[in-house]
Ligand SMILES: Nc1ncnc2c1ncn2[C@@H]1O[C@H](COP(=O)(O)OP(=O)(O)OP(=O)(O)O)[C@@H](O)[C@H]1O
């Protein structure tokens with residue numbers, strides 16, 4: 001029987017709030033409709049975030065890594081409710097499902113959840129002086145009394161390494177690193193608890209990157225901030241993160257503490273990704289795993305394990321059955337049939353039989369290039 005591509009499954013067990021976590025994400029989905037035909041009907045979906053689950057401890061940093069287009073930005077924006085509606089699952093912020101909030105309640109919640117983008121220039125209005133840029137939302141939300149406003153902005157600028165007497169200057173008068181400091185100051189001025197940092201240093205010179213990373217760490221310490229830190233740069237992620245999530249084609253394939261993930265990557269995709277990190281010791285030997293083929297389209301992900309078309313260790317069941325998300329070691333999660341327990345293996349066998357009975361035809365493995 002042909003699969004109905006237009007119905008979005010929304011299967012999840014609602015979470016019980018655990019106060020140690022500022023953010024609890026449960027089977028979250030964000031699908032973008034693909035329109036086609038004369039009357040612009042939905043003919044499919046780009047499954048940018050496809051059933052992602054993780055819990056983020058208060059005051060910690062979670063790194064999020066994966067190839068370009070795997071859904072990192074969409075995940076960051078969806079947990080902040082910046083991408084319209086979600087397509088499934090839950091996002092609990094301090095125990096509150098943010099998608100249940102009214103527009104007014106969400107507006108108030110916005111101060112608690114902020115985002116810093118990769119390109120500081122395009123996210124700053126060129127027509128406003130930086131004092132206004134930093135203070136605009138503070139004023140809008142009435143966060144400080146009117147007579148304390150100027151002092152408050154000076155203090156925020158100072159905390160972010162900006163000279164308060166520069167507040168009448170415009171963004172183009174600052175360097176790239178200073179502009180990112182302005183973006184950080186703008187986010188911080190709202191006194192947030194949680195900040196999504198989407199590639200915050202990727203557009204900066206290497207010499208400036210460390211300064212901005214150090215600033216983010218100092219601010220985290222001082223204000224007990226929680227970060228979701230998205231980056232291509234695995235060395236930066238290792239440096240700044242307490243935990244790491246590895247994303248592939250809209251799904252998390254592995255999640256654990258930074259130490260566990262870097263010392264013992266479990267998932268074959270993580271192993272391949274991490275094998276490309278340059279090692280400073282010239283005597284150390286590390287086998288680079290070359291990923292075969294290209295990343296499939298999130299509009300038509302492979303059946304079974306989404307990574308099976310590129311995996312060196314692909315087994316027959318991988319081509320038909322999606323692996324379960326299993327806690328392989330305490331706090332170290334992975335979705336791969338190599339780590340199945342007996343129950344997961346039985347579920348996989350059942351899924352293989354059902355898929356075969358339905359006539360499903362999985363993608364062949366990609367030719368070795
Ligand atoms: N508004 C949108 N409408 C349709 N598709 C979108 C939209 N935003 C993102 N996508 C698609 O969703 C997928 C995930 O994109 P996303 O930008 O989240 O990836 P990413 O991991 O952040 O990539 P990069 O590392 O290049 O920033 C991509 O296939 C992208 O084309």
Ligand code: SF4
Nearest residue numbers: 305308311318336337
């Ligand atoms: S489930 Fe199979 S194809 Fe997927 S990563 Fe594991 S071994 Fe590779």
Ligand SMILES: [Mg+2]
Nearest residue numbers: 072073074198
């Ligand atoms: Mg991105």
